[in-house]
Amino acid sequence: MSVYTTVSRESLEHWLQGYALGQLIDLQGIAAGITNTNYFVTTTHGRYVLTLFETLQLKELPYYLTLMSHLAKHGVACPAPVADHSDRFASLLAGKPACLVSCLSGADVDAPSAEQCRAVGETLAQMHKAGATFPLLMKNPRGPSWWSRTAQQLYPRLPEDQAALLREEIQYQDAHRFDHLPSGVIHADLFRDNVLLDGNHISGFIDFYYACNDILLYDVAIAVNDWARLDDGEMDDNRARIFLEGYQSERPLEMAERSCWPVMLRAAALRFWVSRLQDLYQPASGELTYTKDPMVFQRLLQAHRQRQDFWLG
Amino acid sequence: MSVYTTVSRESLEHWLQGYALGQLIDLQGIAAGITNTNYFVTTTHGRYVLTLFETLQLKELPYYLTLMSHLAKHGVACPAPVADHSDRFASLLAGKPACLVSCLSGADVDAPSAEQCRAVGETLAQMHKAGATFPLLMKNPRGPSWWSRTAQQLYPRLPEDQAALLREEIQYQDAHRFDHLPSGVIHADLFRDNVLLDGNHISGFIDFYYACNDILLYDVAIAVNDWARLDDGEMDDNRARIFLEGYQSERPLEMAERSCWPVMLRAAALRFWVSRLQDLYQPASGELTYTKDPMVFQRLLQAHRQRQDFWLG
Numbered sequence: 187m188s189v190y191t192t193v194s195r196e197s198l199e200h201w202l203q204g205y206a207l208g209q210l211i212d213l214q215g216i217a218a219g220i221t222n223t224n225y226f227v228t229t230t231h232g233r234y235v236l237t238l239f240e241t242l243q244l245k246e247l248p249y250y251l252t253l254m255s256h257l258a259k260h261g262v263a264c265p266a267p268v269a270d271h272s273d274r275f276a277s278l279l280a281g282k283p284a285c286l287v288s289c290l291s292g293a294d295v296d297a298p299s300a301e302q303c304r305a306v307g308e309t310l311a312q313m314h315k316a317g318a319t320f321p322l323l324m325k326n327p328r329g330p331s332w333w334s335r336t337a338q339q340l341y342p343r344l345p346e347d348q349a350a351l352l353r354e355e356i357q358y359q360d361a362h363r364f365d366h367l368p369s370g371v372i373h374a375d376l377f378r379d380n381v382l383l384d385g386n387h388i389s390g391f392i393d394f395y396y397a398c399n400d401i402l403l404y405d406v407a408i409a410v411n412d413w414a415r416l417d418d419g420e421m422d423d424n425r426a427r428i429f430l431e432g433y434q435s436e437r438p439l440e441m442a443e444r445s446c447w448p449v450m451l452r453a454a455a456l457r458f459w460v461s462r463l464q465d466l467y468q469p470a471s472g473e474l475t476y477t478k479d480p481m482v483f484q485r486l487l488q489a490h491r492q493r494q495d496f497w498l499g
Numbered sequence: 500m501s502v503y504t505t506v507s508r509e510s511l512e513h514w515l516q517g518y519a520l521g522q523l524i525d526l527q528g529i530a531a532g533i534t535n536t537n538y539f540v541t542t543t544h545g546r547y548v549l550t551l552f553e554t555l556q557l558k559e560l561p562y563y564l565t566l567m568s569h570l571a572k573h574g575v576a577c578p579a580p581v582a583d584h585s586d587r588f589a590s591l592l593a594g595k596p597a598c599l600v601s602c603l604s605g606a607d608v609d610a611p612s613a614e615q616c617r618a619v620g621e622t623l624a625q626m627h628k629a630g631a632t633f634p635l636l637m638k639n640p641r642g643p644s645w646w647s648r649t650a651q652q653l654y655p656r657l658p659e660d661q662a663a664l665l666r667e668e669i670q671y672q673d674a675h676r677f678d679h680l681p682s683g684v685i686h687a688d689l690f691r692d693n694v695l696l697d698g699n700h701i702s703g704f705i706d707f708y709y710a711c712n713d714i715l716l717y718d719v720a721i722a723v724n725d726w727a728r729l730d731d732g733e734m735d736d737n738r739a740r741i742f743l744e745g746y747q748s749e750r751p752l753e754m755a756e757r758s759c760w761p762v763m764l765r766a767a768a769l770r771f772w773v774s775r776l777q778d779l780y781q782p783a784s785g786e787l788t789y790t791k792d793p794m795v796f797q798r799l800l801q802a803h804r805q806r807q808d809f810w811l812g
Contacts, residue, residue, distance in 0.1 A: 205573075205574060206573050206574045206575050206625035206626070206628060206629045207574045208621070208625075231574060231576065231700075231701075232574075255572060259568060259572075259579070259580075259581070259582050260518075260519050260581065260582045260583075260584075261518060261519045261520045261544060261545075261581045261582075262519050263544065266572070267572075268572070268573065268574045269572050269573045269574075269632075270573075271573075271628055271629065271631065271632070272632070273632040286574075308521070312519035312521075313519075315519060315584055316519045316584065318584065319582075319584070319585070319586040387544075388544075
């Protein structure tokens with residue numbers, strides 16, 4: 187259940203006077219999402235999603251909300267934040283930073299088809315192209331220096347073989363540089379639960395709160411690692427190949443990207459292996475953490491290390 | 500028929516590569532609109548309206564398109580222009596300035612109900628409030644100096660009684676100043692054919708190509724003069740009153756606006772009387788003009804001059 191902060195009709199009605207959205211009709215808590223409180227808000231003008239941010243601060247929001255607005259303006263399917271009469275996308279409600287975004291149709295898909303993977307790949311490439319004119323910058327808080335630092339704290343707590351694998355992979359990644367690859371705005375968390383689909387049609391990418399500026403290929407690797415992964419942790423070659431076909435139909439990979447692709451798939455697996463290990467061994471006190479199994483990404487990393495075919499055709 | 504410029508599938512497919520909208524599926528000319536060429540464009544991502552501007556130049560478009568984008572971002576129902584990969588809302592297609600906007604549902608209404616008038620009034624007020632943070636400026640090209648200048652050319656061609664009425668009204672308006680009233684972005688042409696409705700729900704205001712910065716109350720007068728006018732040119736008191744109720748539910752008129760309201764209704768009637776006389780007596784050569792009856796606005800002006808009740812309650 188994701189309603190951590192309760193919003194009263196009265197306080198919402200008052201807050202909505204700062205918007206051009208008409209009168210409040212209905213307010214319904216949404217039982218999904220892990221970190222934030224979400225409501226469906228229906229007004230005389232339409233239906234919106236209200237998010238109250240439980241951990242992000244008001245001053246941290248402009249990058250994410252301006253990015254979503256920029257992408258929506260370019261026709262990339264994602265929720266469009268609504269600005270208030272002071273031209274702000276967010277302000278305090280019930281003591282929390284809060285925003286309204288347009289309500290999308292569709293639902294997330296647990297077992298995507300190859301065609302759905304193609305559509306996600308294509309839209310990811312369009313997002314990368316549309317992000318090229320986005321003026322704000324955000325460093326990736328979960329890049330190589332973060333995983334090295336976090337690994338130092340994890341080594342003493344991990345079984346010997348896991349610690350050895352983690353140490354070896356970090357050394358391997360340290361020996362590779364990606365600075366020469368195309369960079370830009372990345373979603374950085376484009377897992378299956380962050381895409382709303384309507385059949386093969388992308389209703390929208392959602393949950394941009396890990397978005398940042400980094401290597402575009404890294405974003406592709408994060409997404410392929412999830413969209414083409416089977417329940418047993420193995421990769422579905424067909425879905426992976428078709429995801430990449432969809433991506434390359436909009437943005438063909440450069441030669442330098444093709445050569446870095448095998449390393450990048452491992453980097454993307456490493457990043458989520460480390461964060462899940464961190465959630466397991468060092469849960470942030472008071473943070474609403476829903477621990478997911480780190481083993482999935484350990485196995486994926488091991489499989490990538492053995493892999494010969496990387497689906498690039 | 501409004502397709503003055505033909506767009507081929509091939510040239511549109513090429514042009515669409517500059518957008519994040521997927522592949523072209525269908526292209527259909529729209530048989531509505533007087534000044535511009537419009538097409539429905541369906542891509543793998545959705546449905547859009549393509550406009551090719553037959554008279555406006557590329558450099559004149561940013562005010563209008565950025566305004567529509569600003570209003571859409573604030574939740575005011577109107578078509579949202581789509582930006583291309585160079586972050587432009589318009590560029591040349593088939594030799595004409597062209598843009599894509601989101602496709603709205605709904606249709607224009609010939610005989611609006613009182614509740615529809617209320618909804619239009621309310622949305623107009625919301626548009627005025629949302630326009631307060633719009634940074635661009637455009638002077639009204641059809642203000643008092645335009646109608647005085649145009650009237651000078653019309654006097655010799657008009658019947659005696661019409662020339663006398665026109666001269667008298669312009670003198671009357673010259674004796675009144677509105678500089679102390681709230682100003683901002685106005686639509687300036689919010690007639691029944693420029694609002695798409697879905698029952699009592701406003702799908703969108705359209706055709707912002709007369710929008711400019713001027714007195715807000717003038718915009719209200721232009722709209723009331725059309726939305727509450729009956730076929731015989733008389734005003735429907737109920738529709739006028741309810742339009743104003745809807746407007747004031749979002750932006751109550753100030754005392755100074757209430758006192759200027761009767762003069763403003765006459766100014767708004769004068770403006771369209773003059774432009775229709777101009778279309779009739781001096782049709783711009785080569786311009787695609789669809790002449791409308793000036794007499795409607797002459798009679799409306801005469802009625803306003805006799806009126807005692809101005810529906811403000």
